[in-house]
Amino acid sequence: MEALRIHQGLVCPLNRTNIDTDQIIPKQFLKRIERSGFGQFLFYNWRFDDEGNPSPDFPLNAPKYKGASILVAGENFGCGSSREHAPWAIQDFGFKVIIAPSYADIFKNNCVKNGILAIQATEEQVQTIIKKADTEGYSLTVNLEEQMVSDSEGFQFTFDITPYPKEMLLNGWDEIGVTLTYEDKIKQYELAR
Template sequence: MDKFTVLTGVAAPLRVVNVDTDMIIPKQYLKTIKRTGLGTGLFADKRYHEDGSEDPNFVLNQPAYRKAQILVAGDNFGCGSSREHAPWALLDFGIRCVISTSFADIFYNNCFKNGILPIVVSPEDLEKLFDDAERGANATLTIDLPNQEIRGPDGGMIKFDIDAFRKHCLINGLDDIGLTLEKASAIDSFEQKLSERAWV
């Protein structure tokens, strides 16, 4: 998993509440267990017309937001079914951070396991971030995880809370496998002692 320390990038505004995982990645894209290639299916029902052409009105199809790395979204983001393909699709598109006033629990947990930082802010702070994001590619946000700050293009700053263990994992690029591998020497030692005792 890639480390997350400081990210400066374009933020796309998605003024939609209750964005569920089916909207994030529709069911027809769930046939794969690969984490790559899902970016094309991200918000597919919103991004594309029935004939497959892009809908120019959807935010991620607009020139200013095609390379967005941050998503500023409405309340209750990631609700619905617990598909891990949702954070996979966001990450494959290039989104490393999602900011909202609340997240569905399973989606929230899945983000951390896949290197995406979900940030919870107040409704007032979210509105400020929407204003920043709606300026387009000329106004970027900086997400500073070590200092737990969101810095806007005009020098404004918003602090955010995060669980210390999850922060540690993101900064060090540790998913569940990485956490286990940190204990590799202790595991090897235990297995060695166990194998020796088995023949006594």
């Protein structure tokens, strides 16, 4: 995985609450066995009409959000089933950071395991970002080391993250990567057996 220390990116607002994993990646697209290729189906039922044409009123289809890497959404993001495909689709589409007032626990853990920083912000902070993101080219800087989100206009806030997921994201480790940090001790143990 790629280490995430400081990320500056275009913001895409998705002002909806209770976005569940079936809305993030609908069940009919879960047939792939690899982690890649899911981004094209992200929010499929909202991004496309019944004929497969892009819905012009959905934010991810707006030209001003093309290339966005920070997704801002309402509370209870990632609720529903615990499918790991949801963060795979978000990451494959190009998002590295999500900001929301609250998350489903399993979804938030799956984000960390896949290199996505899921920041919990207040409802007021989220609504401020959503309003500012209406302006074309609105971007944020996310500093994981300092646990700070800021923009060029003076808006900023700090966020909490526990040490273990922070270390994983800062170093670009998944759980196998964490295990490999103990490789010398594992070899010593095996030699002693």
